[in-house]
Amino acid sequence: MIKRYQSQNQIVWYDEQLLLEPPEQVFNVDFWQQQNSVVGSAQGRGTTWFVQTQVLQAALRHYRRGGLFGKLVSDSYWFSGWEKTRSYAEFRLLTQLADAGVNVPKPIAARVIKKGFTYQADLLSEKIANAKDLVGILQHKDLQPKKYQAIGAEIAKMHKAYVNHTDLNIHNLLLDSSGKIWIIDFDKCYQQQGTDWQQSNLDRLLRSFRKEQKKRNIHWNEDDFGHLMDGYNTTI
CATH class of the missing domain: 3.30.200 (Phosphorylase Kinase; domain 1)
Known part of the structure; x- marks a missing residue:
């Protein structure tokens, strides 16, 4: 209440x-x-x-x-x-x-x-207990395809609630010790009808993966984003 x-x-x-x-x-x-x-x-x-x-x-x-x-x-x-x-x-x-x-x-x-x-x-x-953002995790190890699929599915759930996350990046995706995916930092985000804005969220996320790969040499490649999109498309 x-x-x-x-x-x-x-x-x-x-x-x-x-x-x-x-x-x-x-x-x-x-x-x-x-x-x-x-x-x-x-x-x-x-x-x-x-x-x-x-x-x-x-x-x-x-x-x-x-x-x-x-x-x-x-x-x-x-x-x-x-x-x-x-x-x-x-x-x-x-x-x-x-x-x-x-x-x-x-x-x-x-x-x-x-x-x-x-x-x-x-x-x-x-405060999400025992959780790290994807940047911190990918600096040390790879993620399995099923985990990327889970990330995509969680983003799809957010989109099905018509929420436009205007700063969707890998710093705002957390993975806790039980393997659960979390999405954080919704300042300046909002609900928006339709679907034509959803791709811009995903494009922004892809850019952040590429940026962190160049900046920190994270354990990530383009195929991993394909697994993420598999989870997204299955759920949306």
Whole structure:
């Protein structure tokens, strides 16, 4: 059940089954540090904090801009409505994907703080346990054709839910210790009817394989993408 907490200039949407802590506190890293519940961190555009909630391990991410404009305005976005904000959009999309049976992180809570004509945003979502992205895995070993077929099938499930992943690359595909495929990072992604956009997702993914092969000499060849497409075409 999705609940909504509002106070003055902020709104938090949260899943009451996954979040037992006070929703107004969980986006403050100090809160988790006081609970001795910070279990790690990762550096990207900013710091993603990994925390242990009462229910599951979670990733806490503050939305930050990239590119040249991000150097001027690091974490503020133009406000045009609470439900048009980036954190709410990603929270809602993850909920829809999870309901459709796609392996994505469970959305736990999303926050928006309005400041005049702009807003700042945060997302708390499930940390996938014992998982590595495909880049990290393929640097050390090959994947079997059946695993590529499973990757293709998971992407097809996402497409059958009409979700356009605008940054589908091998950093955003995870493989956990049980062999399950996960798709992550749905910021700026959206639902889109029709099918004419799906090939662009797959083309982007192929480019990322080729890029990482040149950059890191990963264990991959063009035939592997054919196996991925076999799994995709069988499922779509």
